[in-house]
Amino acid sequence: MSIYRNIVWFAKGMKEYTKNGFAAASKEFNTSDLDVSVTDKSYMITGANSGLGKAAALTLAQKGGIVHLVCRNKERGEEAKTEIIETTGNQNVHLHQLDTSKPRDIYQFAHKFGESGQQLDVLINNAGCMINTRELTEDGLEKNFATNTLGTHILTTALIPILSKSNKPRVIIVSSGGMLTQTLNVTDLQFEKMSKFDGTTAYAQNKRQQIVMTEQYALKYPSIHFSTMHPGWADTPAVQSSMPQFYEKMKTRLRTVEEGADTIVWLAIAENPLKLKSGCFYQDRKIVPTHLPLAWTKSTPEQDQSLMSQLDDLAKKFQSDQQ
Ligand SMILES: NC(=O)c1ccc[n+]([C@@H]2O[C@H](COP(=O)([O-])OP(=O)(O)OC[C@H]3O[C@@H](n4cnc5c(N)ncnc54)[C@H](OP(=O)(O)O)[C@@H]3O)[C@@H](O)[C@H]2O)c1
Numbered sequence: 330m331s332i333y334r335n336i337v338w339f340a341k342g343m344k345e346y347t348k349n350g351f352a353a354a355s356k357e358f359n360t361s362d363l364d365v366s367v368t369d370k371s372y373m374i375t376g377a378n379s380g381l382g383k384a385a386a387l388t389l390a391q392k393g394g395i396v397h398l399v400c401r402n403k404e405r406g407e408e409a410k411t412e413i414i415e416t417t418g419n420q421n422v423h424l425h426q427l428d429t430s431k432p433r434d435i436y437q438f439a440h441k442f443g444e445s446g447q448q449l450d451v452l453i454n455n456a457g458c459m460i461n462t463r464e465l466t467e468d469g470l471e472k473n474f475a476t477n478t479l480g481t482h483i484l485t486t487a488l489i490p491i492l493s494k495s496n497k498p499r500v501i502i503v504s505s506g507g508m509l510t511q512t513l514n515v516t517d518l519q520f521e522k523m524s525k526f527d528g529t530t531a532y533a534q535n536k537r538q539q540i541v542m543t544e545q546y547a548l549k550y551p552s553i554h555f556s557t558m559h560p561g562w563a564d565t566p567a568v569q570s571s572m573p574q575f576y577e578k579m580k581t582r583l584r585t586v587e588e589g590a591d592t593i594v595w596l597a598i599a600e601n602p603l604k605l606k607s608g609c610f611y612q613d614r615k616i617v618p619t620h621l622p623l624a625w626t627k628s629t630p631e632q633d634q635s636l637m638s639q640l641d642d643l644a645k646k647f648q649s650d651q652q
Contacts, residue, residue, distance in 0.1 A: 334510045334624050338348065341621070345612070346506060346561040347582040354613035355591070362599040362614070369394040370552035371448045372597060375399040375484065376456030377430055379408035380565030381503065384590035385453060387412075389420040397449075399456070401428045429456045429480035430466050432647035439487035452488055454481045454539075456505040459571035461528030463520060468647070471519035473528065478518070478534035482542060482640045483647070489550060493639075498553045499601060501596045502543050504610070506559040508536035509601040509621050515635040528571070537626075540610055540619050541633050542640070545609025548600045554603055556596045558611040563589025 344350060352451045372389045377398035390396045390413050398413075400406030410424045425439045426459040442449070457477050470479060476518050485500055492498040517523065518538075520539045543557040562568070564583040569576050576583075586613045595614050596602050602611075609616040620626045 330615070331624070334621055334626070337621050337624070338458055338506070338509050341509075342562060343504065345581075346584075347579075348557070348584045348588060349582070351561055351588045351591075351613065353583050354615075356593075357542045358614055362595060362601060363392075365598050365600065366393070367598050368553055370421055370450045370598070371395040371397065372451045373397040373399060373488075374453040374455055375427075376401075378402065378405040378407065380567060380586055381563060381590045381593060382453070382455040383409050383413070384586035385455065385597070387416060388423075388590065388594045389589075390414075390417040390422050392421060392598065393421075393545045393596075395421045395423075395448075397423050397425060397447075399425045399427050399429070401456070419512075420556070429484060430472055430475035431472065431585040432468065432470075432475075432479060432483050435480060436648055439484065439491075442488070443491050446497065449488060450493045450497070451499045451501070452485065452492060453501045453503070453593060453597060453598070454485060455501075455593065456480070457503065457505075457532075457535075459528050459532040459567065461571065463523075463526040463531075471521075471531070472641075473531045474519050477532065479640060479643060480541070481539060482558055483548065483607075483644050485542075486593040486644065490560075492553055493550075493607070497604075499597060500546065500553055500555045501593060501595060502539045502542075502555075502557040504539040504557045504559060504597065505559075506612070507532070507533040509541055509619075509624070509626070511537040512626040513537050513541055513632055513636060515632050515639065518636075518639060532571075537637060541628065541636055543610070544608040545633060545637050547606075551607070556609055556611055558592045558596060559617075560592065561585070561591035561612070565589070582583070599623060630639045 374386045377386040378400040406424045460472045547555045561584045610619045
């Protein structure tokens, strides 16, 4: 990672990504943006048993939406579901067990969801991980890539036919400002050539991939509104366990989960995002640049296409296994 990019990014983070950053940005929020009725809308959130995903799910349930929690661990998922139902009184909260690093399971899940005839208006790809050693899934996929990138791609594309039945479908991808330090690298999607594996770089690269994927989905599926976002630096189990040194230094400055999830909820329910271009990157309810100034991180259209075709090729391999 370039030292210049890291310094500029961290300085930006200290100003914008902390709880003080949220307090400053939220002064410009229009509180009535979230005063919308969502009782006839259906939301699916991955990684909904913890951190930002659970906070967003709880708010959506509080507002009366139909909420589908997609969680890897049944027990943790059940606990979150019970807590959300008890807190909100909304019985329309459903749990689905899915490990989003397992492509075949994602296809099966999407197929079953479609067969059930249930409606889906908004998909929130929130599940994410930063694994600091290079580990492979049972399918031989690098785990960060499998969860953050390929899992997001397969779930999103597999649910497009169901989302397309909605009146105003939306897809939100929870990325990270950490991606600002990275240029898209399409020659090593699974970090086989990284001399010493670095989980932070792998994660930031996945989050850069999510930005490009969102832009490309917006072009390919014009009837669906796509957005991606950075939640800021929020106090969640992922930050505590994957970045212990960062957490120790920053724990008094981190946002609450509700503050981190605010823009996820806004993108999911407010009318304003639908009036803005599809495929953009948001922070604190505003479209923000996807590159730091003078950082030379822009990818070419050919590189963007290469990412998408590599993801499609990998996805097809698992999809055809199903048939
Ligand atoms: N917190 C921040 O400051 C921050 C900043 C930038 C971006 N983000 C992004 O925000 C999103 C939510 O993270 P968080 O901070 O809220 O962390 P978190 O509390 O640890 O939540 C992460 C969620 O993702 C789930 N997950 C991970 N791998 C999965 C898999 N293979 N299949 C299904 N679910 C899986 C986890 O499930 P388990 O409980 O089973 O592990 C958990 O529910 C992530 O995409 C993260 O990259 C967070």
